[in-house]
Amino acid sequence: MAGMTIKDIAKKCHVGVSTVSRAMNNHPDINPETKEKILKAIEEANYVPNNSARNLKRNDAKAIAVLVKGIGNTFFSELVGILERECEKKGYSCILQYVDEQEDEWDVAIRVGKEKRLRGLVFLGGSFSQSQEKISQMEIPCVLSTICTVGMPGASLASVSVDDFKESYKMTEYLIGLGHKKIAFITAPKNDASIGKLRLMGYRTALEQYQIPYREELVCYMDEKRDTYSYQSGYRLMQELLKRETFTAVYATADTLAIGACRALKEAGISVPEECSVAGFDGMDAGRFYIPSLTTIRQPVEEIGKATAGLLFDLIKGKEKPRQLIYEGELIQRESTARCKQ
Amino acid sequence: MAGMTIKDIAKKCHVGVSTVSRAMNNHPDINPETKEKILKAIEEANYVPNNSARNLKRNDAKAIAVLVKGIGNTFFSELVGILERECEKKGYSCILQYVDEQEDEWDVAIRVGKEKRLRGLVFLGGSFSQSQEKISQMEIPCVLSTICTVGMPGASLASVSVDDFKESYKMTEYLIGLGHKKIAFITAPKNDASIGKLRLMGYRTALEQYQIPYREELVCYMDEKRDTYSYQSGYRLMQELLKRETFTAVYATADTLAIGACRALKEAGISVPEECSVAGFDGMDAGRFYIPSLTTIRQPVEEIGKATAGLLFDLIKGKEKPRQLIYEGELIQRESTARCKQ
Numbered sequence: 001m002a003g004m005t006i007k008d009i010a011k012k013c014h015v016g017v018s019t020v021s022r023a024m025n026n027h028p029d030i031n032p033e034t035k036e037k038i039l040k041a042i043e044e045a046n047y048v049p050n051n052s053a054r055n056l057k058r059n060d061a062k063a064i065a066v067l068v069k070g071i072g073n074t075f076f077s078e079l080v081g082i083l084e085r086e087c088e089k090k091g092y093s094c095i096l097q098y099v100d101e102q103e104d105e106w107d108v109a110i111r112v113g114k115e116k117r118l119r120g121l122v123f124l125g126g127s128f129s130q131s132q133e134k135i136s137q138m139e140i141p142c143v144l145s146t147i148c149t150v151g152m153p154g155a156s157l158a159s160v161s162v163d164d165f166k167e168s169y170k171m172t173e174y175l176i177g178l179g180h181k182k183i184a185f186i187t188a189p190k191n192d193a194s195i196g197k198l199r200l201m202g203y204r205t206a207l208e209q210y211q212i213p214y215r216e217e218l219v220c221y222m223d224e225k226r227d228t229y230s231y232q233s234g235y236r237l238m239q240e241l242l243k244r245e246t247f248t249a250v251y252a253t254a255d256t257l258a259i260g261a262c263r264a265l266k267e268a269g270i271s272v273p274e275e276c277s278v279a280g281f282d283g284m285d286a287g288r289f290y291i292p293s294l295t296t297i298r299q300p301v302e303e304i305g306k307a308t309a310g311l312l313f314d315l316i317k318g319k320e321k322p323r324q325l326i327y328e329g330e331l332i333q334r335e336s337t338a339r340c341k342q
Numbered sequence: 343m344a345g346m347t348i349k350d351i352a353k354k355c356h357v358g359v360s361t362v363s364r365a366m367n368n369h370p371d372i373n374p375e376t377k378e379k380i381l382k383a384i385e386e387a388n389y390v391p392n393n394s395a396r397n398l399k400r401n402d403a404k405a406i407a408v409l410v411k412g413i414g415n416t417f418f419s420e421l422v423g424i425l426e427r428e429c430e431k432k433g434y435s436c437i438l439q440y441v442d443e444q445e446d447e448w449d450v451a452i453r454v455g456k457e458k459r460l461r462g463l464v465f466l467g468g469s470f471s472q473s474q475e476k477i478s479q480m481e482i483p484c485v486l487s488t489i490c491t492v493g494m495p496g497a498s499l500a501s502v503s504v505d506d507f508k509e510s511y512k513m514t515e516y517l518i519g520l521g522h523k524k525i526a527f528i529t530a531p532k533n534d535a536s537i538g539k540l541r542l543m544g545y546r547t548a549l550e551q552y553q554i555p556y557r558e559e560l561v562c563y564m565d566e567k568r569d570t571y572s573y574q575s576g577y578r579l580m581q582e583l584l585k586r587e588t589f590t591a592v593y594a595t596a597d598t599l600a601i602g603a604c605r606a607l608k609e610a611g612i613s614v615p616e617e618c619s620v621a622g623f624d625g626m627d628a629g630r631f632y633i634p635s636l637t638t639i640r641q642p643v644e645e646i647g648k649a650t651a652g653l654l655f656d657l658i659k660g661k662e663k664p665r666q667l668i669y670e671g672e673l674i675q676r677e678s679t680a681r682c683k684q
Contacts, residue, residue: 063437074628077419082441093458095405096428096438116435231631263631286416289573289605291633 006072010070056076063093065118069125073229073256075282075301076124079145082305083122090313099126100144101228106134113140120312123147125229126194132156141322142317145308146299147194148326158315158322164195167297167329168202171251171279174295174331176210179250179340180277182218183207186237186261187253189224199253199281211276217245234260242268248276248340255280255287255296262290262336273338283332292335302328355380405435406654407460411447411467415571415598417624417643418466420520424647425464430654434461441468442497442568443570448476462654465489466595468536468570474498483657483664486652488641489536492670500657500664506537509639509671510544513593513621513628516637516673518552521682522591522619524560525549528579528603529595541595541623576602584610590618590682597622597629597638604632604678615680625674634677642669 010017015034023030023038066083068076080096087094095110099105105126113121121142135157144159175183185203188196204214220237227233234257238250242264252258258280261270272278272292280287283298307325314320352359357376364374365380385557408425410418422438429436439454441447455463463484477499486501517525527545530538546556556647562579569575575598580592583604600622604614614634616618622629625640649667656662 062437065439074416077416077422080419080438081440084438088439093437095404095423095435096408096426097436098423098431166395176488231627235631259628259631263633263635266633285573286601286628289577289601291605293605321639 009038009041009298011199013041031292032057046171048133052099062091062120063095063116064120065095065097065112065116066122066124067097067099067105067109067126068111069099069101069103069338070161073125073254074286075229075254075256075284075299076311077125077279078284078301079305079308082302083145083255083309086306086309090309092313096301101224106138109142110137113138122308122312127154141312143308143312143315143322146304148198156322158292158311158320158324159305160325161327162297162299162304162312162329163326164198165205166203167281168199168253168328169206170202170331171281171297172203172206173210174333175249175251175277175279176206176212177336178249178277178337181212181340182245182247183212184241184245184247184250184256185218185219185252186222186241186250189227190261191224196253203251218247229254229256230254231260231263234258235264237261238264239268242270248342249279249337250276251279253281255282255284257292258294258296258336259286262292262294273336274341277340279337283330287334290336295334298330300329303327351380351383356381366425404433405460406462406464406658407437407439407454407458407459408464408466409439409441409447409451409454409468411441411445411465412441415467415596416628417571417596417598417626417641420626420643421466421647421650424644425487425651426598428648428651432651441469443566448480451484452476452479462658464650464654483654484649485654485657488646490540490666496665500653500662500666501671502646502653502667504639504641504646504671506540506667507544507547509623510541510595511548512544512671512673513623513639514545514548515552516675517591517619517621518548518554519592520619520679522589522592523682524589524591525554526560526562526587526589526592527582527594528562528564528576528583528592528599530564531569531636532563533566538595544595546588560589571596571598571600571680573598573605576600577606579603580606581610584612590684591621591679592618593621593623595623597624597626597636600636600638600678601628601632604634604636615678616683619682621679625672629676632678638671638674639677639678640674642671645669 006017006020010020019030019034020038023035051104064087065153066080084094095116099108105123109121118140119138137261144157146161147159148161148164187200207214220241222233234252238261250261252261258278262278265272265276270276280294280296284297287294287296304327311320311325348359348362352362361372361376365377406429408422415561426436441450447465455528460482462482465484466488486499487524488503489501490503490506511662514525529542549556562583564575576594582601592603594603600620604620607614607618612618622636622638625638629636629638646669653662655669
């Protein structure tokens with residue numbers, strides 16, 4: 001059926017070309033049965049509409065973009081893959097856009113949203129300490145993925161994530177349960193107002209709940225200028241920590257950071273978990289196959305990816321209002337953590 | 343200069359609107375000097391053409407797509423990041439499109455090239471045993487990245503890669519130099535006619551050069567249906583190998599496969615490198631921070647990514663003919679390989 005045109009479809013369905021166009025463009029002014037008949041005919045004919053002609057009418061390129069901040073974070077590549085496949089199912093193009101660490105992801109979003117005439121946007125990573133004013137400049141639906149906005153300035157935004165406070169509390173409590181009292185914490189830059197803040201609060205609250213004094217010296221923040229959620233940063237930050245503190249456990253807020261930290265410990269002659277327990281966050285495959293395999297909080301990446309796409313498409317269709325979806329993380333106990341011997 | 347229209351550009355250059363259109367659309371029927379003048383004026387004016395209107399005329403959405411086959415291969419995510427940033431610099435959108443293992447990447451390419459009216463395409467992964475006939479159906483410029491086509495059916499295609507035969511020979515020779523004779527080989531599916539075939543030839547030729555008989559039983563092919571270039575597949579394939587063969591070294595054609603293999607060896611109580619050397623291919627960060635750190639062939643991913651984008655944009659502009667760019671890999675010797683003790 002190659003070479004089939006909109007006219008052929010119209011003829012086949014005994015309707016006018018404009019009716020076919022209304023069906024294709026989801027126009028409300030069409031009989032639902034007619035619409036169904038036309039869409040079925042299009043499908044059967046393998047008719048590929050001329051997108052550009054459609055775009056002109058609809059002002060709509062049927063594309064969404066995924067803005068990724070933190071290129072070192074391989075956790076995101078799995079999520080991007082899931083999002084792309086969901087777009088494919090819906091007939092959307094998935095434009096990938098990386099944001100430099102120094103750039104404001106919100107400025108980038110507003111710019112590309114206009115330039116590329118996107119229908120929607122997904123944010124992966126970023127700190128989201130945005131003002132309400134900036135948020136209101138955004139003219140298209142967007143969803144923050146793996147970023148929790150509850151109680152944050154961006155609380156009006158749609159998001160799909162785990163409860164970062166709760167999961168972080170859970171991991172800290174688990175390490176305390178193993179007898180650790182000196183628990184170092186490797187985390188996001190100090191000014192991170194979303195994930196970083198919530199996970200720090202979870203860590204701190206758990207310590208206090210168990211009468212362990214919170215010590216700022218045990219917290220090692222990523223350097224906003226030098227670090228990303230990468231193996232290299234975990235390695236570097238652990239080397240720094242080793243110079244200034246003693247501890248029996250380390251909890252890093254990404255598996256990549258935890259793996260880098262393990263490598264630095266090994267090179268310093270400290271064995272994991274015998275002399276130091278190490279725990280991560282995310283549940284990446286790399287941690288599962290690492291030696292020692294990594295104790296972590298598994299984020300349900302498949303569910304989060306699908307829910308992100310689902311929520312975004314509902315927002316695009318006007319079927320939903322922005323809301324916050326929270327998924328449960330899972331503490332996975334592996335070889336990198338053990339009972340404190342001191 | 344916001345709000346500048348095609349008419350303003352025409353006026354500024356003392357030409358008609360249709361001439362500006364011809365310049366923008368790379369139409370052959372235009373005086374080269376006039377074309378240059380117009381393009382310069384457009385650039386100076388920061389004129390952002392109305393994409394949808396242009397598409398209709400130009401058949402051109404200023405987008406390229408990156409087709410990724412092998413979602414488990416985190417090596418590609420770094421490359422995708424580099425490609426995206428190069429697109430950004432040129433004002434192109436970078437559409438990400440995953441190809442399922444079962445799909446023919448060439449069919450997908452032909453389809454999305456038309457549907458999304460792309461200006462160009464980059465292939466990452468895939469086997470490329472395409473017939474010349476299929477290749478000739480492709481109407482837009484494309485570049486194979488990290489896929490070597492020299493001597494392959496797709497030799498007319500542009501590609502940027504290392505010399506897979508040579509690099510594979512290099513790694514095998516290195517292991518032979520350590521005294522290994524029983525070198526297992528974990529690689530692409532048997533029917534892979536590009537990278538897989540070339541790397542197998544490199545392995546085989548090195549063995550024969552050193553009078554070591556090639557034994558098919560030591561070669562462990564990925565199962566086309568079950569495996570990807572993932573940690574999990576390396577783990578599974580090593581478990582299979584351990585059941586049927588003895589060997590003192592393993593060379594896997596991806597770092598992910600090698601890391602999975604290390605994990606399976608550990609669980610079988612075999613220490614790396616004391617009892618078995620393990621080598622990978624790619625030079626991923628994960629291998630650098632693994633314990634033991636992984637001996638590998640580093641592909642110059644930054645150079646390959648930039649050259650891929652550069653070649654593609656040159657092809658799009660008609661400045662280049664398809665050609666094959668070969669980069670040098672680097673053998674990085676780390677902890678996972680050692681002298682054979684048997």
